[in-house]
Amino acid sequence: MKLVKLQDEWGYYPSSIFGYTILFYSLNMLDFIITRLALEHCESVVELNPLYHHPFFALLKTFVPVYLLALYFSLYFVSRSEEERGVIGRYGLGAIMMVVFLYEFICLNNLMLIYIAQ
Numbered sequence: 001m002k003l004v005k006l007q008d009e010w011g012y013y014p015s016s017i018f019g020y021t022i023l024f025y026s027l028n029m030l031d032f033i034i035t036r037l038a039l040e041h042c043e044s045v046v047e048l049n050p051l052y053h054h055p056f057f058a059l060l061k062t063f064v065p066v067y068l069l070a071l072y073f074s075l076y077f078v079s080r081s082e083e084e085r086g087v088i089g090r091y092g093l094g095a096i097m098m099v100v101f102l103y104e105f106i107c108l109n110n111l112m113l114i115y116i117a118q
Contacts, residue, residue, distance in 0.1 A: 011085075011089075012089070013076070013085070013086075013088075013089025013090070013092065013093055014073065014076060014089070016093050017069070017072055017089070017092055017093050017096050018069070020093070020096045020097060020100055021065050021068065021069045021096060023100050024065050024068075024096060024099055024100050024103065025065040025066075027100060027103040027104060027107060028061060028062075028064065028065055028103060029061075029062070030107055031103055031106055031107050031110070032058070032061050034107055034110040034111060034114070035047065035052075035110055037110075037114055038110045038113045038114050038117075041113075041114055041117045041118065042113050042114070042117040045113055068096070072088075072092045072096075075088050075092075076088050076089060076092070
């Protein structure tokens, strides 16, 4: 039985973006939990996201990474030339990496607020 790596089958950019999207999804859910804890424990903390108090925010927060991945894959696999795929792959990978690093910073900030409040 031959072992096939995902990177060989899909290519570098789609497999990397899929990996970063899994990380983005987990950080997104961690941010959702940590933000709730920070708002409960710190009186001086205010949520800056205007959609936070929307009734469908939990569903929106859950499915945003899935929608971004579907948008990227639809753009990547529909493009006709390898040059277009390379451009979409580079910018898509850069964008998802920036979002992951942003969410890491947000999670660390919320954890520090909870730690300082206690």
